Amino acid sequence: MLTYTIQPKGLVSPGINTCQGCMIDVIFRNVLDILGEDTALVIPPGCAAQFSGCGPESAITVPGIQGNLENSAAIAAGIAAGFRFQGNDHTQVVAIAGDGGTVDIGLQSLSGAMERNDNILYICYDNQAYMNTGIQGSSSTPYAASTTTTPAGKPVGSKDLIRIVMAHNVPYAATASVSxxxxxxxxxxxxxxxxxxxxxxxxxxxxxxxxxxxAKTVEIARKAVDSGAWVLLEYENGKVTLGRKPAALGDVAEYMSMQKRFAGIGEDAVATAAKNVTDRYAYLEKLAQIG
Amino acid sequence: MEMQQNTPTNTPKKRRVLGPCSHVLVAYNTGSWRMVRPVADQEKCVRCGICAGYCPVAAITVDKKADLMEIDYTYCKGCGICANECPKEAIAMKPEGGEN
Incomplete structure (x- = not known):
């Protein structure tokens, strides 16, 4: 039983302690708006944990469980198996994890769930570092970005989650952006x-x-899509479809100059980042041409 | 088949609770964070609803049919995304507590 002390907006509480300008609320509101009340959520620790609540307070009107960082996909798979046993084929089981809980710590359980093709929807909101614990670098942190564990800029690039997912032959995978x-x-x-x-x-x-x-959250996300630093794509039945074409592919200089985490990096680092972006896009374009 | 016994670990008088359970839907007073408040110019606004879609706390209501654009300041954190994204520049961020 959930006691309502306030009127929710959609299926999400309107006042959540996410930072000013954070768009996770928007992701939750849109996802739950489409999936409806017949949904069970699994949320590992991280920024999104404020939705499943700490203590008796919750910020969502659907059932949710806060698991551990490493097993959100496994918990979701277990819930889905339970539903299957009950003959329930309509409830959506959704895991919403951050990039740390997906690409670093939760990767093995996600990989297992993808291998078994468990009936779950796994959503990774990617803010490219462990933001909730104080901006430690994750394997989703892009090249040259400064975090508290990579103060001089990350010397290597990021893991390409969507390509890892595609390698598991899942029925559907996609990238999206809050912009x-x-x-x-x-x-x-x-x-x-x-x-x-x-x-x-x-x-x-x-x-x-x-x-x-x-105020610039949406603008930065749009710049990321326009420069190719974030590629919108869909993977369905083994076929890759690229979404919106970057308006200025490889033009990451402006995107990077808007952010303090890239402050003070040299021109060669910008050139390397641009090359990484264009190379990745060329690879994805080739993938899209296959089959 | 012999089944494993399901013995409660707690004393029978206590209710077995499996973990902290969230049962109250709450909203925090995020409106108190606001340093600047969005003020809409109703003349310039074309009721496109872009600001309402991007608002993290869903504080903006736009209804094209009713010709309505309203900002609810109860939870508005004053992030300024609405003002930044407005294609008509109809929203201005004004200092909180100052003159409107």
Missing amino acids: HLPDLRKKVKKAKEIKGCRVLHILSPCPTGWGYPS
């Missing part, structure tokens, strides 16, 4: 209709960790 909400909603809608392990990777810029004014 392109209709696209995000379309992908969640599509994922809802499909059975099996579905993965969504959503870019969610972090004003605190990336170092930019809170």
Whole structure:
């Protein structure tokens, strides 16, 4: 039983202690708006844990469990198996984890769930570091970005989660960005209709960790898509479809100059980052041409 | 088949609670964080609803049919995303507590 002390907006409480300018609320509101009340959430520790609540308070009106960082996909798979045993084939089991809980710590359980093709929807909101614990670098942190564990800029690039997911032959996987909400909603809608392990990777810029004014969250996310630093794509039945084409592919200089985490990096680092971005896009384009 | 016994670990008088359980839907007073408040110019606003979609706390209501654009300041954190994204620049961020 859930006691309502306030009127929720959609299925999410309106006042959540996420930072000023954080768009995780928007991701939750849009995802739950589409999936509806027939949903069970698994949320590991991280920024999103404020939705499942600490103590008796909750910020969502659907059932949720806060697991551990390393096993959110395993918990979700277990819940899905329980539902299957009960003959319940309509409740959506959704795991919403950050990049640390997905690409670093939770990767093995996600990999297992993808291998078994458990009937779950796994959503990774990617703010490209462990923002909740004080901006430690994760394996999703991009090249040259400064975090508290990589103060001089990360010397290596980031893990490519969507390509790891594609290697598991899941029925549906997609990347999305908080700047392109209709696209995000379309992908969640599509994922809802499909059975099996579905993965969504959503870019969610972090004003605190990336170092930019809170008003610029959507602008930065849009710049990331336009420069190719974040590629919108869909993977369905082994076929890759690229979404919105970057308006200025490889033009990451402006995108990086807007963020304090890239402050003070040299021109050669910007050139390397641009090359990484263009090379990755060329690779994905080739993938999209296959089959 | 012999089943494993399901013995409660707690004393029978106590209720077995499996963990901390969230049962109250709350909202925090995030409106108190606000340093600047969004003020909409109703003349410039074309009721496109872009600000309402991007607002993290869903504080903005836009209804094109009713020709309505409202900002609820109870939970508005004053992040300024609405003002930054408005294509008509109809929202201005004004210092909280100052003159409007």
